[in-house]
Amino acid sequence: MDLIKRFWDASLEELKRGYVLDEGQDSHICLVCGRAFQRGQIYPVDGLLYDARKAAELHIRQEHGSMFEHLIRMDKKYTGLTEHQQMLITLFYHGHDDKDIVARLGGSASTVRNHRFQFREKEKQAKITLAILELLREGAPEPTRLVQFPQGGHPLDDRYAVTEAEYAEVLRKCLADGLDGPITHFPEQEKKRLIIVKHISGRFASGRTYSEKEVNGILESAGLDYATLRRYLVEYGFLERTADGRAYWLKPGISLSQAGESREFGEPGVTGDAGDGGKPETASSKMAGSLEAKTAAKKEAEAGTEAKTTTPAKARKTKADVQSDSLQEGDGENAVEGRKEGVAPVDKESRRQKKLAYKETAPSVGVFQIRNKINGKGLIGSSRNIEAAFNRHRFSLSHGAHESPELQKDWNEHGAENFAFEVLETLELEAEERQNMRAVNEVLQGLEEHWKEKLQPYGEKGYHE
Template identity: 45%
Template sequence: MNGEELFWSASVEELAQGYIFKQDTGEYVCLICNKGFEDGIIYPVGELFFEARKAIEQHIKDVHHSMFDYLVKMGKKYTGLSDHQKELLVYFKQGLSDKEIVRLLKGGSTSTIRNHRFKLKEKEKQAKVFLALMGLLKTEKDESAQEFITFHKGAKMVDDRYAITKEEKEKVLATYFKQGPDGPLDTFPSKEKRKIIVLQQILKRFDVNKKYTEREVNEVIKTAHPDFATIRRYFIEYGFMDRNKECTQYWVKQ
């Protein structure tokens, strides 16, 4: 199970804490960067030493600041929240009063803020019911149900192009990577769904915790296909990768 699958398969409680415990490997794994901490090992953190669970909690604070910050910055397609709602949540998290929030927003009224608090509480109730319904669906043994693949959290323009089943993915990979998914790409597909599947597969050749120069990105892509410029551009356009303004550093979006 890759990092994206770990993130989306995590429970609400695990998302809030920022890590999961993998029984098969005995590791606590960060849901943001997938860094693992093996249970039973003592890890040095600054001048202190922590057991694995405490070490990953400290890792999230030191490297990612907090899960609240990470989750609230996710796009609307994942949170269902407008930028204004997310801004209010940040203020609520800080424990600010309605009057203080109105002053920071430089407009509105305390009654408007109270109304937003109410609507967010209603949204929470709706989310609980929806999660319960989806949980009940999973208990049904429906052989006709199709299992969709997961995509990176930086994905842009998420629409029906991303409605790809695991069976579809396997067929596309077999068609375009005739020597296996880790081998060369025969041709770069023109159809959107197939293009997304191929890009996701090539992306696996990059280290999610590393920053690359443009030349290094090109070299990795060339292990799959000689047209590195096109694939590099699609990585950026589709939100698989990001880069700095100078285009001197590239990294996998998480």
């Protein structure tokens, strides 16, 4: 399911807490960035282990501040609040009294009290409106279900509305040898062509990064020129890629099946491997050394070259400092202790298989850029989950609530199709290393500063102050 649709389908309580439970994925999904926390798995946060629900709560607090801050920044067309009203509500939320608010914003205490009264009246009206609309929805006939498409380089409007019946009929005519077979007819009408491209996107796994050669290999079986198909997949927003075209991945949050089911990026829970008895070298110290090596190597690189993308910066392997048992989600304690002595260790082959499986689904960690194709200005950031970060920025921009007013202004003026979301550099980390959030954040901060120094995204060249 598309992240924006998931947001607007959420209940009032789900909007307040910032995540929803997706029964199909058996996961708690963040409404801001789309990150998934699968039930039955455990997640290490700051040295403690948490179940999926509690990990989702901590994620909202650590990555997005609070849902209040996120919602209050949304555009007036969604909140119905003027800028002055947003400031007042924010001050109310943080516990400022009338006297303090008058000192900050001016006016009189009676004016502030009147605003409080007006907000209570708005709340009453909102309750009645919600009740009326819910009753309307419950009494109305079942609407025709539409297939969801992502917003790619070609903006889609109501002309591209496709029912599930239309979707199935086009596939029947254009893939005569079956849904898994080659394309036997590639339609000229863009609406039908979009259906075919969407279906082909289902041959890529969510959460995995592909080389261009791997993408071409998958598309060759479709019976059409793979370069043409690859271009359509990117232009229509099903696949995303690095600026140099060396890495591709399925766009987070898009619906992959004609029945409306969805698969989204999500970081699986990670359990640490047992140490070998000696005091292990910490991930923090090893990654700090890795950062020094990477920084030295970068200084020797050619000056003034284009920003390289997806340059693996392999962090050295470490022994895990945290050991854990599996945790079944329920009403028990959220934080659990590490594995106790006497528990038999996982055999080497099983451990190897788990590591391989984790690498297949682990989110990208590294530095990225949002680049304006019109004027070349860029915003540089870093994240432990680049795909989710892209999702979060797109969501904020599409709702007029981005933290950068200049970027928001250009987005509104030029449109989403004139912005590129690029990966500048990624770190390859073992599962154990990802658990040390502090060390990873230190490395990312250093790499982000390096790219800012290199690209100078300030003033006319960027959106940083």
